[in-house]
Amino acid sequence: MKLYGYLYEILENVKKNKPLVHHITNYVTVNDCANIVLALGGSPVMADDPKEVEEMVSIASALVLNIGTLNERTIESFILAGKKANTLNIPVILDPVGVGATTLRNKAVERILREVKLSVLRGNMSEIKNIYGIEALTRGVDSIDNPLDGGKEIAIELSKRLGCTVAITGAVDIISDGEKVYYINNGHEILSSITGTGCMSSSLIGVCCGTGEESLYGTIAGIMIMGIAGEKAHKRLKEQEGLGSFKVYLIDAISKFEAEDIKEGGKINEIQ
Amino acid sequence: MKLYGYLYEILENVKKNKPLVHHITNYVTVNDCANIVLALGGSPVMADDPKEVEEMVSIASALVLNIGTLNERTIESFILAGKKANTLNIPVILDPVGVGATTLRNKAVERILREVKLSVLRGNMSEIKNIYGIEALTRGVDSIDNPLDGGKEIAIELSKRLGCTVAITGAVDIISDGEKVYYINNGHEILSSITGTGCMSSSLIGVCCGTGEESLYGTIAGIMIMGIAGEKAHKRLKEQEGLGSFKVYLIDAISKFEAEDIKEGGKINEIQ
Amino acid sequence: MKLYGYLYEILENVKKNKPLVHHITNYVTVNDCANIVLALGGSPVMADDPKEVEEMVSIASALVLNIGTLNERTIESFILAGKKANTLNIPVILDPVGVGATTLRNKAVERILREVKLSVLRGNMSEIKNIYGIEALTRGVDSIDNPLDGGKEIAIELSKRLGCTVAITGAVDIISDGEKVYYINNGHEILSSITGTGCMSSSLIGVCCGTGEESLYGTIAGIMIMGIAGEKAHKRLKEQEGLGSFKVYLIDAISKFEAEDIKEGGKINEIQ
Numbered sequence: 001m002k003l004y005g006y007l008y009e010i011l012e013n014v015k016k017n018k019p020l021v022h023h024i025t026n027y028v029t030v031n032d033c034a035n036i037v038l039a040l041g042g043s044p045v046m047a048d049d050p051k052e053v054e055e056m057v058s059i060a061s062a063l064v065l066n067i068g069t070l071n072e073r074t075i076e077s078f079i080l081a082g083k084k085a086n087t088l089n090i091p092v093i094l095d096p097v098g099v100g101a102t103t104l105r106n107k108a109v110e111r112i113l114r115e116v117k118l119s120v121l122r123g124n125m126s127e128i129k130n131i132y133g134i135e136a137l138t139r140g141v142d143s144i145d146n147p148l149d150g151g152k153e154i155a156i157e158l159s160k161r162l163g164c165t166v167a168i169t170g171a172v173d174i175i176s177d178g179e180k181v182y183y184i185n186n187g188h189e190i191l192s193s194i195t196g197t198g199c200m201s202s203s204l205i206g207v208c209c210g211t212g213e214e215s216l217y218g219t220i221a222g223i224m225i226m227g228i229a230g231e232k233a234h235k236r237l238k239e240q241e242g243l244g245s246f247k248v249y250l251i252d253a254i255s256k257f258e259a260e261d262i263k264e265g266g267k268i269n270e271i272q
Numbered sequence: 273m274k275l276y277g278y279l280y281e282i283l284e285n286v287k288k289n290k291p292l293v294h295h296i297t298n299y300v301t302v303n304d305c306a307n308i309v310l311a312l313g314g315s316p317v318m319a320d321d322p323k324e325v326e327e328m329v330s331i332a333s334a335l336v337l338n339i340g341t342l343n344e345r346t347i348e349s350f351i352l353a354g355k356k357a358n359t360l361n362i363p364v365i366l367d368p369v370g371v372g373a374t375t376l377r378n379k380a381v382e383r384i385l386r387e388v389k390l391s392v393l394r395g396n397m398s399e400i401k402n403i404y405g406i407e408a409l410t411r412g413v414d415s416i417d418n419p420l421d422g423g424k425e426i427a428i429e430l431s432k433r434l435g436c437t438v439a440i441t442g443a444v445d446i447i448s449d450g451e452k453v454y455y456i457n458n459g460h461e462i463l464s465s466i467t468g469t470g471c472m473s474s475s476l477i478g479v480c481c482g483t484g485e486e487s488l489y490g491t492i493a494g495i496m497i498m499g500i501a502g503e504k505a506h507k508r509l510k511e512q513e514g515l516g517s518f519k520v521y522l523i524d525a526i527s528k529f530e531a532e533d534i535k536e537g538g539k540i541n542e543i544q
Numbered sequence: 545m546k547l548y549g550y551l552y553e554i555l556e557n558v559k560k561n562k563p564l565v566h567h568i569t570n571y572v573t574v575n576d577c578a579n580i581v582l583a584l585g586g587s588p589v590m591a592d593d594p595k596e597v598e599e600m601v602s603i604a605s606a607l608v609l610n611i612g613t614l615n616e617r618t619i620e621s622f623i624l625a626g627k628k629a630n631t632l633n634i635p636v637i638l639d640p641v642g643v644g645a646t647t648l649r650n651k652a653v654e655r656i657l658r659e660v661k662l663s664v665l666r667g668n669m670s671e672i673k674n675i676y677g678i679e680a681l682t683r684g685v686d687s688i689d690n691p692l693d694g695g696k697e698i699a700i701e702l703s704k705r706l707g708c709t710v711a712i713t714g715a716v717d718i719i720s721d722g723e724k725v726y727y728i729n730n731g732h733e734i735l736s737s738i739t740g741t742g743c744m745s746s747s748l749i750g751v752c753c754g755t756g757e758e759s760l761y762g763t764i765a766g767i768m769i770m771g772i773a774g775e776k777a778h779k780r781l782k783e784q785e786g787l788g789s790f791k792v793y794l795i796d797a798i799s800k801f802e803a804e805d806i807k808e809g810g811k812i813n814e815i816q
Binding site: 028102194241243248 | 299302303306307310311315316317318319320321323324327328331345508519520521522523524525526527528
């Protein structure tokens with residue numbers, strides 16, 4: 001399958017070039033994001049002050065904007081770093097954490113979409129629906145909508161409207177560049193029981209897009225790696241072990257990830 | 273014992289309703305707080321900007337205010353979110369981390385107590401003494417006072433004064449609603465050797481109070497769950513294993529927690 | 545060897561006095577820094593608001609300034625806390641994360657060096673070169689320079705210029721107080737694959753200098769403990785285990801650390 005060729009290439013390039021991924025992100029999951037970037041072979045840098053984000057993003061290979069604990073200072077930084085990334089052709093990944101829950105988040109996302117050209121938008125079904133323009137059910141930062149309930153059409157149309165890859169992650173992950181649509185069936189529900197698996201997926205997408213590969217394939221790679229690693233981590237759990245061990249095993253699995261894992265475990269379909 | 277009936281009910285309701293707990297908290301232990309809320313079955317959300325905290329708390333079932341790394345912006349948010357929670361009858365839990373160590377912390381706590389009606393105040397002996405009005409020994413955010421040294425009287429009187437449940441945690445945990453007083457003898461001293469066990473206890477209280485149960489029982493549940501989980505985690509430690517493994521096992525134990533654990537391991541006495 | 549006598553004494557004093565280490569640090573690795581301070585036997589406190597840092601540092605035994613996610617508010621706090629520490633003879637450790645990558649970082653470090661008297665400066669080769677005044681290769685917060693390539697001379701001269709101990713950490717760690725120079729050959733390259741090992745080393749230096757021992761020996765102790773613990777953690781890794789397990793084992797090793805480990809595993813040479 002030609003798709004797998006791209007994914008192997010991305011993995012190889014990550015190891016070879018160690019893409020530097022600049023994050024402007026929340027303080028809840030930032031440590032996990034840094035560690036998962038390192039585990040896959042990338043190099044993370046976090047910097048959020050308006051006075052330095054343009055310089056920092058200039059030396060990076062990708063920029064991840066995550067609004068998990070946004071404030072006025074960091075919103076300014078999102079815009080400054082995003083615009084700078086655009087002028088330098090550095091891919092920008094937006095993780096609109098909790099959009100729909102508050103006006104501040106809605107306005108911040110509207111402003112980012114207006115002023116910054118994204119390469120990838122990744123969110124859960126509630127977040128993507130909110131951006132698409134449908135009142136969605138939301139509980140703080142967790143989605144209670146099902147991606148299969150109209151997700152395909154939303155992904156395609158939103159992708160066309162924004163001119164970027166759109167990924168809706170959930171029980172099934174739906175990814176579209178406006179033309180092609182892929183469903184990924186990897187992952188395990190336990191992933192939603194630890195904080196930050198969404199944020200970490202966005203960071204992995206940042207690493208994969210930082211290789212210079214097309215954003216559609218960078219997005220598929222990031223999400224599939226997270227899903228397969230989640231499955232492997234879950235399989236290792238023994239009787240007494242729960243969510244603490246799971247998180248350790250997840251990072252283990254990412255740091256041991258190889259092309260072989262995709263070949264053996266990848267569950268992806270192109271949808272017509 | 274009737275008390276245990278309440279505790280079982282709380283555990284069941286957590287699993288059934290997944291209470292959303294809004295945190296305005298410090299960036300040191302925030303990841304652990306999010307993960308422990310998820311591990312017990314709740315849903316965490318962290319948001320600290322004055323422009324969004326009122327909206328965010330409006331969709332939550334409990335609000336945890338933790339002053340660990342406070343600043344002027346977040347103090348404003350404590351007040352806004354707290355007042356909003358009050359108008360909506362959403363329980364507010366205050367964790368006055370390090371009060372007594374600096375004037376900023378003292379003033380912030382005074383203001384919160386003046387403007388926000390608490391459901392629960394949880395702190396170590398130094399913190400509670402400081403709020404009560406006794407010069408207490410403090411070393412940064414760690415207490416060097418013993419709860420048994422006058423803690424019972426302080427808990428009762430402070431509870432009456434503030435009209436909320438007061439919990440003093442330490443080697444023995446003392447909990448009072450101004451009338452009843454309980455001593456909990458669960459826990460293990462190793463809990464004080466990892467950061468955030470106090471903060472995590474407050475988060476668990478948030479989850480338990482988020483079920484709608486009386487704050488006295490929500491507080492007992494949260495503190496007892498932490499204590500029993502700490503004992504179980506400590507028992508799993510093997511020869512080479514230290515504090516890294518302990519933290520993993522602690523989250524494991526919370527995520528595997530069942531009513532049975534309370535029945536078998538709960539050590540609580542009502543004091544006259 | 546006389547040096548080892550100092551190191552044993554430091555370890556003993558840490559256990560006996562539990563030095564309180566005030567951190568003004570980044571939100572990426574702050575939890576790891578708090579846990580590693582506790583694991584060695586110290587007591588961490590994090591507070592970053594200009595309105596409280598002077599009071600907080602006044603009750604501390606050491607101050608760690610880490611610019612990983614600096615902003616204008618925290619730069620103000622670096623200066624206020626640093627000056628206060630100076631008047632109280634509390635040792636100040638500076639970790640100039642990512643200096644050289646942005647103008648904000650360069651200016652912040654310049655200001656700190658101008659207004660605060662350091663006891664210890666610890667960075668990677670790129671960071672130290674930048675402070676020394678050589679254009680260095682930098683990739684965000686990671687160094688791509690080799691300490692052995694001129695590090696000895698830079699450490700000595702910078703140490704004389706700043707009047708403090710200078711430590712360049714990397715494959716080999718170079719430490720000088722301007723007169724003596726030591727090379728430490730402990731550690732394992734896997735340490736650079738998890739986030740925060742540099743920050744954690746600075747925190748351990750803070751604990752060790754918080755005993756009141758000379759900063760040269762406090763610095764050697766902190767760096768050597770990290771290196772030996774890294775080796776022990778790496779040795780424990782089994783087949784399926786990767787970076788998640790490594791981080792757990794690293795904290796385990798610090799929390800189990802004893803004088804015996806230095807005696808058996810320490811690899812240090814004084815260089816002429």
